[in-house]
Each structure stands twice: as structure tokens, then as C-alpha cells.
Amino acid sequence: MFSITRINLHGQNTEFRKDKLTGLRCRINPSREERNLNHFIQPVTFTGSETCPFCPDNIEKMTPCFDNGKRIKTGESVTFPNSFPFGENHIVTVMTRKHYPGEITENQITDSLRGQYDGLYKKEDYNSINWNYLTSAGASMIHPHLQGFSGRVPTYLNSLYIEKSREYFQKKGKNYWQQLSESEKESERYLFGDEIVWCANPVPIGEKEIRGYLPICSFEEFREFIPEASAGIKKVIGIYQKAGNHAFNMSIRFGKSGHESYFRAHISMIARIDPNPMSFTDSAFMERLHFEPVIMTVPEMIRERYGR
Template sequence: MGSAAQNHPMFRIEEYYAGDCRLQRRSERLTGLHCRIAPDRLKRGIDLPAKLPSTRRGCPFCPDAVFTATTTFPDGSRILRGESVTFPNRFPFSRWHTVTVITHKHSVHTFTQDQMENALSAQVQSLIGHTGYPSINCNYLFTAGATLAHPHLQGIVDPRPTTLLERFLRGSRQYFRRTGSVYWDDLVEHERAAGRFLFGNEIPWIASAVPLGEREVRGILPVATLDEVEPLIPRLAADLLQVMAVYASQGTRAFNFSIFFDRSRSRGEFRAFCSMIARISPNALSISDSAFMERIHLEPVVLTLPEDLARTFRRIPD
């Protein structure tokens, strides 16, 4: 079994062969995150075509139910923008947690520019003014962890950054102290030369060198905070649609994305960024228990209190 390591200033890539199978282990120096890449496993062909859910019965996000089955903000309102409807999540996992239903239709093959722009704008409006670290997120289709089929976005704001964001905030600060430059600007330049640059000037998109998931792409925004993002939304919406189109052309329709922001008092070392991953669908209509928090934020949302789990064990005789 041979091995070769490439040492880049930003990433470490080690290549191995296990028998005839090519394997890589990659590390991102800024965050300390690792991944392994096993291209031969694509040959298993376990990624079945995603099926759009056909039944809309009982869906709380369809137009006939959305104004009765969902909650309102404390003043009794919901945010309405184009087709989109935005309201607080009934089952939050964050200090502030909102949901934006993107479309009137229960299932769509693709979104229009207007639908994506309106939904993103409504998300921004629903999160702005709430203190902490905001993100705008999406689980698209059951296999990406969506528990409701009807397309929607989720916005969260917490007083503490999630695991991935914390690593990038800390790393960006240390990088700036060490080098005097902004990591994200250096990253885009580095990736152009490394052959992982995809498209975009205003928002450069790159194939993530140490992917968090299948076909991860990252868009680096020229701002740091949610307060600054509004003028970029048309561009961001168009870019997300472009990535979705490429995913669909590669046979994966299910995806997660998260757009991470610093809190309001950003110190200039950080850039807001969007991470998007394709989700492989071995079971086309199964709801996955891993969604954007587990797969992109790297922070599991757990349902059972460990103390309750301990009580359960104590109740069961040996």
C-alpha cells in the first residue's frame, strides 16, 4: 500500500491505495477538520433517483393550511414575500428559529429566481435584529433530513456559534494575527491556482478542498454579517440555483445548504459563506435523521436528555 502526501499551506492531502482502490485523507489546516475520499465507492451505485413526494394530504405548508397550521410571530404576523410565508418554528432547536415556506406548490423540480430571492429576503428579515450568530439553512427532500416535503428554509440565531462556525471564526482570527491577511481572500486565490474554483466574481464559489459531504461547494460572500447581505441576495439566489442545476445534472436532487454569518460586531477577519452538499439517496422516500445541523454545522441536535436516558437504564432490571 503506497502513500503520498501533498503539503499545501491550507490543506494536507494524503493519497493511499488499498488494493486497487484509491483513497485520500484530507485535512483543513484552519479548522483541523479531516475527511476521507473513496472515489471507488461511487461504483456501488447506491444513489437512487430522488422521488418527489406525491401526496400533499395533511401538509401544514400548503396554501390551504399554512395560515392555520403554523404559528405567528409575537405580534400575530407572518412575513409574506412573493409566494413565501415565514413564521417561527413550532419545534425550535435554537434560541430564535424561523421557517420560510418557499413555494405555493407542494413539490417542485426547480425553483425560480423570484422564489429563491423572496425566500432568502424573508429569512433575512425574520432573523435581523436578533442577537447572536445567524444562519440560513435548507434541507431539501426527505433524504436530506427534511421532515416535511414542502420546500422550506430554516433560519436560526444562537448566542454561541455552532461547531463549524466556531472553528472558522477562531481560525480566521488566528490566521489574521499570524499573517496579517484575511483567510477567505487568500483561500479564493489559492483555490483558483489549485483547480477548485467554480464560478463567480461577486461571490466566488469553490469545490471545497476538504468536503463536509458529497460534492460540497462553498460560496464566499464579500460581507461578514446578516445586516450587510440584502444587496447580495439576487446574486446568491442565482448562484444557489446554478449549483442545484449542476447537482441535478449529476443525478442528485437532495441537498443541504447553510449560509453562515458572524454576529453584528464582526472584526473584519471573517467572511460570511455558504456551504452546500449533495445528499445521496439509497432510500428515495426515507426521512434521514441527519440534516443541516449534523451535516454542515457539525452540531448534532439530540432529542433525549442523557439524564433521562440514565433513568431509563436504571428502570430496566438486569
């Protein structure tokens, strides 16, 4: 009735589970409990802190290196493997030297996306680049950072988009995403952009979902579009700020080479409600934009640990 695929990621056992009835999936990494988020009592510090591993004084001492013993530095961004991975080749890019810059520049976004591009070395796999901004969007660290991972299997929602696009192509002989971006560009939901077309999603999967439709499919082709993608992301952040939303999630979804006839990469951003800037949530980009929750507790441990 369900399947379990166990993967060892940097010495941590991670399970990919799938409910065979519905196809719904989750990822379980019990090591993530070590982050003690369930007992987090310290308020967020908006000034640089001695305990923040992403601050410049700590980053070299407190974050891991790639297998070559290095971190990737692009502009002021620093990219390295995630200490608590829930995906293959799961990397983090710290975007700014400043702990809480308030404003993130277009250049900082560009450098950070380049860091992600270079850090995701399995470019031929299924890749995504993701961002939880502020704790009310599920970020456990206030210091701005991107997360990317690649894998042999796309996330649940990315799989759904790719599979359904393939079916659409088989039935209609057309690329759904190309058709969608062309028609949305003529609609009242169109916002800006030409090569990358930015529109409000007519059926949003989160508050004020805005999508940037890229004219490419695979991750390998993304590098040359990074500056334009960054300019668009910065504009969407501006729209959210104008609307009073400061927290947001973002995912950039990619197909693979060979999927060009039916799939297109796109950027999806959703605003999060932050009535309280100190608020934390366990609903982040995996839950909100990939529909594949990241879980800490193995279900078989619940009875043993708490049930008697």
C-alpha cells in the same frame, strides 16, 4: 466535565450541552419527540396533502405567527417561527405554494432568502440560514423550506471557523477567507462567480461540497447580495442534478460586525445520496454542516425510561 445551558424556547426546554474536553456540543429538545419521527410509517406524499401544514390551505391554520400576530410574506414564500425550535429566534420559510414543485426557481429562492433576512430580527447576533432539501437530506417535510436562527453563540462549526480565522489573522495579519477565495478562484476547483466566488471545497465536509465565498462578513450586510446568492445556489442545484444528486443541505454562515478583518460569510452546500427517494435520515444541516447534533432524548432519561 460537561456544561449544560438551559434555554426556554417558546415554552420548550432546550439544553445546549458542551463536552469540556473537546469542546464538542449538542442541542437537546425533548419536545421534538412529539413529531413522532421515530415511528413514521407514512410514505412521503409528493402531491399536496391535507395533513401538510406548509400547503396553502393549511399554512394559516397550522403554523404559528410572530409576536405581532403576523407571518412574513415575500413573493409566494411565507416565514414564521419554528414550532419545534432548537435555536433562539428559529424561523422557517416555506418557499413554494406547491407541495413538491420538482424545480425551484431563482425567484423563489430570492424571495425565501428575503423572508429569512426579514424574519431573523436579531440581525446583530450570530445568524445562519439553512436548507435541508428532500427527506434523504434530513428534511422531515417534503414541502421546500428554509430554516434560520440567530443566537448569542455561533454553532460549533461556525465558532471553529470564526475562532481559527481570528488566530490566523493574529499570526499572519491577513484575512484567511479573502486569501482563500482569491487563490481558489485561480484553481481547477473554481466554478463560477465574481463577487460571490463559487468553488468546490478542496477538503469537503460532505459529498461535492461547493462553497460560495461572499465579500461580506456580517448578516446585516447580506440583503443586497441575496439576488446573486440565489443565482449561485440555483446553479449549484443544477450541478448536483447533472451529477444525479437531488437531495442536498445548505448553510449560509455569517460572522458579526467587528469580525470583518478576519472572517467572511460563505455559503456551503453538500449533495446527499438518495438511492431511495422515500428514505429518511436524522442527519440534517445541524449534523452535517454545523457539527452540532440535535438530540431528542435527555441522556439522564435513558436509564429511567428504558434501562430497567
